[in-house]
Amino acid sequence: MDQLGVLPAHLAPCTAQVDTTGELTIGGLSVSALVELYGSPLFIYDEEHLRAQMRASAQGFGQGRVIYASKAFPAVAMARIVAQEGLFWDAASLGELHAALRGGIEPAKIVLHGNNKSMEELSAAIEAQVGRLVVDSFDEIDRLEQLGTSRATRVWLRVTPGVEAHTHAYVRTGQQDSKFGFNLANGDAHRAIARVMASPRLSLTGLHCHIGSQVFALDSFRDAVAIMAELTLESGLDELCVGGGFGVAYLRDEHVPSVGAWTGWLREALCAHGLQEEQIFVEPGRAIVAASAVTVYTVGVIKRIPEVRTYVAVDGGMSDNPRPVLYGSGYEAFVPTRLFAPHDATVALVGKHCESGDVLVREARLPSDLSVGELVMTPVTGAYGYSMGSNYNRLPRPAVILVRDGRARIIVRRETLDDLFRLEADV
C-alpha cells in the first residue's frame, strides 16, 4: 500500500496500518491507546522496522561490515537490538560507549570516534578493548602514546578527503575546512599514516572518512570512495570505512534509495576500486533509525489570525525535535486518529517553548476542523530527535516506547519533575 489514508507509506514505520475507522496502528497497537497509556508527547519506535533496516543494510553490504552510528539514537535498548542483529556500534563519547556496553555489544564490535577524545575516553576504550579506535588528530596520537597503548588496539585514521557533500553546511564533514580528521590535501593524512605506522604502541589497520549527513547525491560518495580506496591500497592497509550519511525522506514528495540500495552501491563501488568485501565498512545512523519512529503530541491551543496564519500549539517542540530550528529541516504532520479525514488546512505546527522560532512544521497540512485535545503526529523522528533533545524551559523529556507484535515496552521512561532537579544542590 502506498498510502495509509493521507499518510504516505514511505514516511511510516513498516508495521504501520490504518484501521477501518482511520486510526493508525504501529506494531499492532493503536497510537491513541498508546498515548492514553504512556502519555504525551510520546516517541513510538517500531522494532520490526529497526530490525528490517539493519538486515537490509547488512544484506546490501555483503561480507562488508555495518556500523550503526549510534548518535542518531543511542538508547541501551537500541544497543541490545544492534547486538542481536550483529552490527557494529559507533560511539562518539564515553556515554555512547557505555550505552553499547550496557546493551551487550561485544567490545570488539565497538568503534570509538571523536574529534577531541579525552584521556578518560581513550583509556576507557582501551580498557574495554574496543574493536577500532578512530584517531582524529596529532594531539590524539600524542595522548595515545602517553597512555602507553599496546599494539592490541586496532587504530584507524579519520581522513578528510576534501569532498564537498551536497547537504546542509552544519552537517558537512568531508571538506578541507573541517574540524574533523587529517586533511589529505595538505599532507597531514600521509604524515599521520607514517607516524602511526612507525609507532611501536599503535597498530594501524585502516582508514575512515565521513563526508556528511543527510546526503542525497551519489556523486559525493563516488568521489570519496575513489580517493579513499586509492589511499588505503597505496598505504597497504587492510580496512576502509566510508562513513554514513545516507539521506532519508522526511517529506511526502521525497523519495530516496533504500538503505540496502545505498550499501549495495557502495559495496560495488569499493570492490570496483580493488577492495575485497571483507575489508570494507559503512556507518549509517539516520538511514537505520529515522523512519522507525513517530512523535505523537497533543494539541493544546489553536490560534487563528484571520488572513495571517493559524498556529497549532502542541505539548512539545524544539526540546524533543531541534532539527527544524537547527537546520530548517522539514517534516510532515498528521492526525493519527483520523487518517481518512482530509488534511485540508495549512497551519504552523508550533511547540510550547518561549521562542518564536519554536516551529515543528512551518506549513503543516492538517484537518481544518482540528480541535484542542486531538493528537498530532510527526513521522520520521527516530534519528537526532530524542538524542539531540533538551530540557529547555525545564520541560521533562518524553517517554520512548518500543512496539512489536501487539506489545509495547517503555525503553526510556518519561522524566519527572524530580528528574529535572536531581543535579541541583540544595542551597
Ligand SMILES: Cc1ncc(COP(=O)(O)O)c(C=O)c1O
Ligand atoms: C563519524 C560518523 N559516522 C557516521 C555518521 C553517520 O550518521 P548518519 O548516517 O546518521 O548521517 C556520522 C554522522 O553524520 C558520523 O559523525
Ligand SMILES: N[C@@H](CCCC[NH3+])C(=O)O
Ligand atoms: N544531527 C544532524 C546530523 C549530524 C550527524 C552527526 N555526524 C542531523 O540531524 O540531522
